[in-house]
Amino acid sequence: MGENNFDDLASVRAGLKSVNYLADEGIASVVFLAERLGKPILVEGPAGVGKTELAKSVAAMMNSRLIRLQCYEGLDEAKALYEWNYKKQLLRIQSDRGANAGNEDWADVQDDIFNDEFLLTRPLLEAITADDPVVLLIDEVDRVEIETEALLLEILSDYQVSIPELGTIKAKQIPLVFLTSNNTRELSEALKRRCLFLHIDYPDLDREKEIVLNRVDGIEDNLAEQVARVVRSIRQIELKKSPSVSETLDWARTLVLLGIDNIDIEVAKESLHILLKYQSDIEKARKELSIEG
Amino acid sequence: MSGFVVELRNAGLPVSLTENLDAMQAIKHIPIEDRDAFKYALATTLVKNEQHWKAFETVFEVYFSMRGPGYSVTENEDGEIDEDSLEEWMSQQMKGMGGRGSGEDMSPEEIAEMLYRALMNGDEAMMAAMARAAVTQFAGMEPGRPVGGTYYLYRTLRNLDLDGMLERMMEEAGEKSESDLTTLQERLEREEFQNRIDDLKKEIEAEIRRRLVADRGVEAMAKTLKKPLPEDVDFMHASREEMASIRKAIQPLTRKLAARLARKRKHKRRGPLDFRATVRQSLSYGGVPAEPRFRNPRPNKPELIVVADISGSVAAFARFTLHLVYALQNQFSKVRSFVFIDGIDEVTRMFQDEEDINNAVHRVNTEADVVWVDGHSDYGHAFGVFWEKFGHEISSKSTVMFLGDARNNYHATNAWVVKETAKKARSTFWLNPEPKSYWDTGDSVISEYSTHTDGVFECRNLRQLEGFVDHLA
Numbered sequence: 136m137g138e139n140n141f142d143d144l145a146s147v148r149a150g151l152k153s154v155n156y157l158a159d160e161g162i163a164s165v166v167f168l169a170e171r172l173g174k175p176i177l178v179e180g181p182a183g184v185g186k187t188e189l190a191k192s193v194a195a196m197m198n199s200r201l202i203r204l205q206c207y208e209g210l211d212e213a214k215a216l217y218e219w220n221y222k223k224q225l226l227r228i229q230s231d232r233g234a235n236a237g238n239e240d241w242a243d244v245q246d247d248i249f250n251d252e253f254l255l256t257r258p259l260l261e262a263i264t265a266d267d268p269v270v271l272l273i274d275e276v277d278r279v280e281i282e283t284e285a286l287l288l289e290i291l292s293d294y295q296v297s298i299p300e301l302g303t304i305k306a307k308q309i310p311l312v313f314l315t316s317n318n319t320r321e322l323s324e325a326l327k328r329r330c331l332f333l334h335i336d337y338p339d340l341d342r343e344k345e346i347v348l349n350r351v352d353g354i355e356d357n358l359a360e361q362v363a364r365v366v367r368s369i370r371q372i373e374l375k376k377s378p379s380v381s382e383t384l385d386w387a388r389t390l391v392l393l394g395i396d397n398i399d400i401e402v403a404k405e406s407l408h409i410l411l412k413y414q415s416d417i418e419k420a421r422k423e424l425s426i427e428g
Numbered sequence: 429m430s431g432f433v434v435e436l437r438n439a440g441l442p443v444s445l446t447e448n449l450d451a452m453q454a455i456k457h458i459p460i461e462d463r464d465a466f467k468y469a470l471a472t473t474l475v476k477n478e479q480h481w482k483a484f485e486t487v488f489e490v491y492f493s494m495r496g497p498g499y500s501v502t503e504n505e506d507g508e509i510d511e512d513s514l515e516e517w518m519s520q521q522m523k524g525m526g527g528r529g530s531g532e533d534m535s536p537e538e539i540a541e542m543l544y545r546a547l548m549n550g551d552e553a554m555m556a557a558m559a560r561a562a563v564t565q566f567a568g569m570e571p572g573r574p575v576g577g578t579y580y581l582y583r584t585l586r587n588l589d590l591d592g593m594l595e596r597m598m599e600e601a602g603e604k605s606e607s608d609l610t611t612l613q614e615r616l617e618r619e620e621f622q623n624r625i626d627d628l629k630k631e632i633e634a635e636i637r638r639r640l641v642a643d644r645g646v647e648a649m650a651k652t653l654k655k656p657l658p659e660d661v662d663f664m665h666a667s668r669e670e671m672a673s674i675r676k677a678i679q680p681l682t683r684k685l686a687a688r689l690a691r692k693r694k695h696k697r698r699g700p701l702d703f704r705a706t707v708r709q710s711l712s713y714g715g716v717p718a719e720p721r722f723r724n725p726r727p728n729k730p731e732l733i734v735v736a737d738i739s740g741s742v743a744a745f746a747r748f749t750l751h752l753v754y755a756l757q758n759q760f761s762k763v764r765s766f767v768f769i770d771g772i773d774e775v776t777r778m779f780q781d782e783e784d785i786n787n788a789v790h791r792v793n794t795e796a797d798v799v800w801v802d803g804h805s806d807y808g809h810a811f812g813v814f815w816e817k818f819g820h821e822i823s824s825k826s827t828v829m830f831l832g833d834a835r836n837n838y839h840a841t842n843a844w845v846v847k848e849t850a851k852k853a854r855s856t857f858w859l860n861p862e863p864k865s866y867w868d869t870g871d872s873v874i875s876e877y878s879t880h881t882d883g884v885f886e887c888r889n890l891r892q893l894e895g896f897v898d899h900l901a
Contacts, residue, residue: 160464161468161471164468168457221712327477332471332472332475332477364619368616
């Protein structure tokens, strides 16, 4: 990756804005630094604040391909790094046997079947061997077991993959790596140490309003302001699941579709189910919004 | 810079050498006059836990608060702060204030009025200026006086009467709109104003801190401002804010506990041969069953029995205990919880029925029948009843956790209950919220119980609780 993908901080912000992602000062700084230092970013924060969206936006901004590795419990090497295409290898051996039966040389065969042709690249290897610039997104890394986490370490610090049969494959260019985590468990120190840390929280009032204005077509400034205010108000109530940014956007879109330009109690009460996903939360919010002044 | 990192470590943040180097690398790429970017560059490389952010911010503010735009970081990289230029800068600031006519010569009423206008209009520059004026006017700061920043903060805020101001703003907002405010609008307005007032408070706090740093120097300030990290906060003396952050941290911890027990299950011996899967697998080897497949063993679900003391002597801990129990109940399929003071009652249902933790805690506190005679802890009687009523339900699958300080008010201990329980249960643990040095002093009889359990753990903060969870694995 060229040293000068971004000129300075301001250009990162402008770039992200041009792809409709409103970054605050912290996000822009970290993205900028990650590119300059060639380090992965570990993004943490509540669900639905735009962690995955950030990676997508950065990819869009840099005109690079996004390679995504969705983590889940039970993810292993074969799914994350690479796998030998043994069926094809088997075919190869058998077809060899058919052609010149009896005089195949084992070393030849071995060289033959352990090369790139029979290697199935999985997201991590693909990101490293790519010729074009890529953004690698390792989504919800907290879902894999601690043991599997170690698998990522080599890639994250040295940008290389060791395959016993082939040797070490080094990255042709250093991809920008994003890891996201919902913080369901503590990640290992080793992983954290290798990453830049970015915590994204719910945006403040002004930023949320801007996000709404940016993302929702045909919304009035006045309505956006009200939406942001109501959402902030709801987030202050202790709920099982606070409304996320994406839910705010859904809500705003609904209001626009319904042709509502002023939020009163009735509207708020009726459409709460878009913001909140638990019945108990909805009831609680209803109570709070209408009783408390 | 190195002083800064040392201070972070003093505050308890685990900053490794590589992270330190990363930070050095990072600030090279940042335009030095951009203070925010500088802060984020340090934060992203040095702070890897969101809960530590507050501690970081405090140290950062103390160390770098005085560096106005005129200062370059590279000049100060040796970590020394140039005292003279600091003072110069301060006095310039003061002069600037005086020049605007908003310094000491304003009357308290004028300041309050201007502050009110600034708040009403949401004018941030004005608010900052007024915060400075208010500190000058009201805090009565004396150089060299060894009191903490909170004292000055209190004095300033007391004089400003921000609550009154909030009411006034609400009234004015009400008059401005043509129709009456609906309750929703009123709530939103109030929150908006409250938000501005909170900003103002922060501004005032920062201003006081800046002056204190100028007065006493960075090291001394960093020391006085040091607060324990969330994981080191003592449950017994946690403030409401701290309690909230502790509560947040419990969630992942219980998940971890559940995961630990689950992993133990997974790593167990494999089950019987799975014929179907073996044949399926053999197809990829040309029909040779090279890789036999086994059934996964049926996981045995751990059963958790929690017996918690909720008497007055452990009141703060009890609140935490209930939160822990609630969180546990969401993670384990079979949890039975009991609370006691001198009587004992099962509260499993209350936690299951209530979606909301606060309601559940409230119900436990009001409905649970835990007082037998006088409402002073009587472990002996409570345990006796526990054994009589529920003892037969303890099985070899159960893990029993006792939570309490074992301060028995000199009643009979009935330690045999714990002994019998330990015999029947898979494992038995005791979590004690008291510091180890207090154990077995006065009416504490912890060791009479502890000899029968698989372990007693001092559990006064999150770090120790985590240690306990780790021990289980």
